[in-house]
Amino acid sequence: MYKNPVYKEKSPRKKITFNSAQFIGLPYYVVLISLILIPVILIVFYAVTERVNDLFITFSLTYFRQFLNEPAFIKTMFDSIKLAVYTTIVALLVGYPTAYLITKTKKKTQNLLILVLTAPMWVNMLLRTLAWKQIFEMFNASLLGTDFAIITGMVYVFLPFMVLPIYTVLSKIDPKLYEAADDLGASKLETFLKVTLPLSITGILSGVTMVLLPAATTLVIPKYLGKNRYLIGNLIENRFLQFGDWGYGSAIAIILSALIMVMVYLTRKLDRNPEAKE
Amino acid sequence: MKKLIELKNVTKAFSSQVVLKGIDLDIYENEFVTLLGPSGCGKTTTLRIIGGFEKPSNGEVLFNGVSVVDLPAHKRPTNTVFQRYALFPHLDVYENVAFGLRLKLKKSKLSNKEKELEIEKKVSKYLQMVGLVGYEKRSINKLSGGQQQRVAIARALINEPQVLLLDEPLAALDLKLRQEMQYELKEIQRNAGITFIFVTHDQEEALTMSDKIVVMNEGEIQQIGTPEDIYNEPINKFVAGFIGESNLIEGIMKDDYLVHFDDKDYVCVDKGFKRNESVDVVLRPEDLDIVEPNEGFIEGIVDSIIFKGVHYEIDVKTEKRIYTIHTIKYHEEGSKVSIIFDKEDIHVMEKW
Numbered sequence: 136m137y138k139n140p141v142y143k144e145k146s147p148r149k150k151i152t153f154n155s156a157q158f159i160g161l162p163y164y165v166v167l168i169s170l171i172l173i174p175v176i177l178i179v180f181y182a183v184t185e186r187v188n189d190l191f192i193t194f195s196l197t198y199f200r201q202f203l204n205e206p207a208f209i210k211t212m213f214d215s216i217k218l219a220v221y222t223t224i225v226a227l228l229v230g231y232p233t234a235y236l237i238t239k240t241k242k243k244t245q246n247l248l249i250l251v252l253t254a255p256m257w258v259n260m261l262l263r264t265l266a267w268k269q270i271f272e273m274f275n276a277s278l279l280g281t282d283f284a285i286i287t288g289m290v291y292v293f294l295p296f297m298v299l300p301i302y303t304v305l306s307k308i309d310p311k312l313y314e315a316a317d318d319l320g321a322s323k324l325e326t327f328l329k330v331t332l333p334l335s336i337t338g339i340l341s342g343v344t345m346v347l348l349p350a351a352t353t354l355v356i357p358k359y360l361g362k363n364r365y366l367i368g369n370l371i372e373n374r375f376l377q378f379g380d381w382g383y384g385s386a387i388a389i390i391l392s393a394l395i396m397v398m399v400y401l402t403r404k405l406d407r408n409p410e411a412k413e
Numbered sequence: 414m415k416k417l418i419e420l421k422n423v424t425k426a427f428s429s430q431v432v433l434k435g436i437d438l439d440i441y442e443n444e445f446v447t448l449l450g451p452s453g454c455g456k457t458t459t460l461r462i463i464g465g466f467e468k469p470s471n472g473e474v475l476f477n478g479v480s481v482v483d484l485p486a487h488k489r490p491t492n493t494v495f496q497r498y499a500l501f502p503h504l505d506v507y508e509n510v511a512f513g514l515r516l517k518l519k520k521s522k523l524s525n526k527e528k529e530l531e532i533e534k535k536v537s538k539y540l541q542m543v544g545l546v547g548y549e550k551r552s553i554n555k556l557s558g559g560q561q562q563r564v565a566i567a568r569a570l571i572n573e574p575q576v577l578l579l580d581e582p583l584a585a586l587d588l589k590l591r592q593e594m595q596y597e598l599k600e601i602q603r604n605a606g607i608t609f610i611f612v613t614h615d616q617e618e619a620l621t622m623s624d625k626i627v628v629m630n631e632g633e634i635q636q637i638g639t640p641e642d643i644y645n646e647p648i649n650k651f652v653a654g655f656i657g658e659s660n661l662i663e664g665i666m667k668d669d670y671l672v673h674f675d676d677k678d679y680v681c682v683d684k685g686f687k688r689n690e691s692v693d694v695v696l697r698p699e700d701l702d703i704v705e706p707n708e709g710f711i712e713g714i715v716d717s718i719i720f721k722g723v724h725y726e727i728d729v730k731t732e733k734r735i736y737t738i739h740t741i742k743y744h745e746e747g748s749k750v751s752i753i754f755d756k757e758d759i760h761v762m763e764k765w
Binding site: 309311312314315316317318319320321322325329330333334 | 464465466485486487491492493495496497499500501502503512513516517568569572
């Protein structure tokens, strides 16, 4: 049978070339591998192994079992998560209106307000926490160690992480959309509920994630504002530094991450903004 | 026809910049009115004042004889199709169109089920009107420009406003679609039986669709009239230059029915000017004709010829100026010709 001759385009010889864009990414990969990937692997490794003697190690889930058998630790963990959730809620309730009001000002004022808002971050977090400690001691020392003191400290420290992503999303909403809602009969409140809020969900979720994570694992704030209270961050710290029990510390860290991951996943499911999913 | 909207000496200044210098305008029921002018002429500001998005610095805005200056947009019987549409990106086509009606029905005493039924009925009615049946569940981001535009129109119409305001709604579409939409908009306006106020800088759009054109420049109304009026009897140099191409010539009105330009006297149909008043004269390119040398009024040489599809655009160089002429006959570049026109083709305008 006759076949049409097939003219093949000469396939260009494959050369391994690096374009500049790939080189730009290089430092990132170095950081990613050395500071994130390797430590995570080490943590997992420590958590699921047990030293038999100086030469041998063996796979084991002892640490996880140990943790589940210590009600005091579990209570600490839920205590920490509870405080982190409260902090996130308060930060959201304070941060959203703040971000919203900032977007309503002139562009120049907006930049200034964002600067003011982030200015405390230039000061060391330890100092700021100590300052709060002094404030509490000055007015009512008995508050130290309460949920109130810890949440206040955490909201103060993490508030910018809530405001910034919400502000970014809000400032990108086309003001014509507000006019359109107004035009179609929506009052100010209805416009907010039906347009502004749904369009800023993405920012809210970023903010929630960015506050929830550090709030759940913070060391410094409970240490100074918590009096003798132990939160999960301190617990992990002690396993490592006081007892040298790296395996147990790693296991607790993994359990905590897993719980937070589930929470973040659940909040992310709330996002129905189609633009964010693109 | 009933007077629906009246603007009385409306002015608007943003900080120190004066955008509107006293607009007087009556708009009647069922009219298709176009605000036409170059960018920065104040046409969009006028529309926004009617829609309730801007407050006039001075002057009065009346709807059905009642002042609405203090009424916010959501309390006015107007709806707007915005430039670039301003559709809600988090809602699908159905919910975008239903948006206004949902809010309106909130205050009614219908049960939830009845409300949903009513919404469904109305949404499908207007989606049908704009030709978007079957797109209900589409995300806004997945629509073409033309489709988004239709959604915007349906969304604005669902509350059955007395006036629909359209802010350059066709600007983002390509030529073919734009022309189609011009006819469709006119059709929609007829079917809906309401007033359309349309803002554009495109004179062809204005001529095609409008019952009444309001030509604006630098915050002032230059001329109000039907498309024919505006085109055939431009009131001044600006209107003549903005609407269609034209040959603009400075002349002197020697007497009633006698105008002088380019060293010659011509009989014309205009009167009522002062004797020897300086005037602007407009000769439309399509009104001019080319004849053999010495058979017309003005002698010249073909300077350039461009094929435009329906006609040739020929520039003829005469002693005083270059005339642009639209004709279907071909004339060789460099050939000697003569220009001829009828007395009705001479449009004499007061100088502004």
